[in-house]
Amino acid sequence: DTxxxxxxxxxxxxxxxxxxxxxxxxxxxxxxxxxxxxxxxFLKIMFSYNNKExxxxxxxxxxxxxxxxxxxxLNLHINSxxxxxxxxxxxxxxxxxxxxxQYFGPGTRLTVT
Amino acid sequence: AQRxxxxxxxxxVFKGAPxxxxxxxSYSGSPELFWYVQYSRQRLQLLLRHISRESIKGFTADLNxxxxxxxxxxxxxxxxxxxxxxxxxxxxxxALTFGSGTRLQVQP
Numbered sequence: 001d002t003x004x005x006x007x008x009x010x011x012x013x014x015x016x017x018x019x020x021x022x023x024x025x026x027x028x029x030x031x032x033x034x035x036x037x038x039x040x041x042f043l044k045i046m047f048s049y050n051n052k053e054x055x056x057x058x059x060x061x062x063x064x065x066x067x068x069x070x071x072x073x074l075n076l077h078i079n080s081x082x083x084x085x086x087x088x089x090x091x092x093x094x095x096x097x098x099x100x101x102q103y104f105g106p107g108t109r110l111t112v113t
Numbered sequence: 114a115q116r117x118x119x120x121x122x123x124x125x126v127f128k129g130a131p132x133x134x135x136x137x138x139s140y141s142g143s144p145e146l147f148w149y150v151q152y153s154r155q156r157l158q159l160l161l162r163h164i165s166r167e168s169i170k171g172f173t174a175d176l177n178x179x180x181x182x183x184x185x186x187x188x189x190x191x192x193x194x195x196x197x198x199x200x201x202x203x204x205x206x207x208a209l210t211f212g213s214g215t216r217l218q219v220q221p
C-alpha cells in the first residue's frame with residue numbers, strides 16, 4: 001500500500017515524559033510536514049522538511065524537535081510533555097515539482113495526563 | 114495579517130438541500146486554494162483545488178478574487194457528505210494554512 005503512515009496511532013503518557021511519533025511515506029515525495037490539530041479541530045502547521053532540510057518552523061516550543069533521517073521519514077520528538085500538548089498530530093507529504101497537494105497520515109492522538 | 118476564515122463552525126442541512134461552505138482569505142498575491150475533507154475516523158484528504166476547476170463528489174468551488182472567497186458548493190447534499198471541511202490556501206511556503214473548519218451535518 002502506498003501511503004503516509006504514522007506510529008503510534010494512540011499515545012497516552014504522563015506529564016514530563018519524552019515521546020516520539022514516527023512518520024513514513026512511500027510515495028516518493030520530497031517534502032514532509034507535521035501538523036497539530038487541537039480539541040477545537042484547528043489544524044496548524046508545525047514543521048516542514050524538504051529533502052531532509054528544515055524549511056518551515058512555526059512558533060513551536062523548543063521541546064518539539066523534528067528529525068528527518070531521509071526523505072521518506074519525518075519523526076517528531078517531544079520532550080517534557082505538558083497537558084497542552086494533548087492533540088492529534090498529523091504527518092503529511094507532498095510531491096516534488098511544485099504541486100502543493102498534500103497527502104496526510106491517519107494521525108496520532110496524543111493524550112498527556 | 115494573512116489569514117483564512119471559515120465563518121461557520123457547523124452547518125446543518127437536510128438531505129437534498131443545497132450546501133455552501135464559506136471560505137474567505139486575506140493573502141496578497143495569488144495563493145493556490147484547496148478544500149480538504151475529513152470524514153469520521155478517516156484521514157484528511159484533498160477534495161478539490163481551484164486550479165483544476167473540477168467537480169468532485171458533486172462539489173465545486175469558485176475562486177472569487179474580488180471578494181477573496183473560495184466557497185464550496187453542492188446543489189444537493191447527501192448524508193455521506195457529513196464531515197469536517199477545511200479551506201486551505203497555500204501561500205507559497207509549500208505548506209497549507211488551514212481554516213478553522215466547518216462541520217457539515219446532512220440530516221436524513
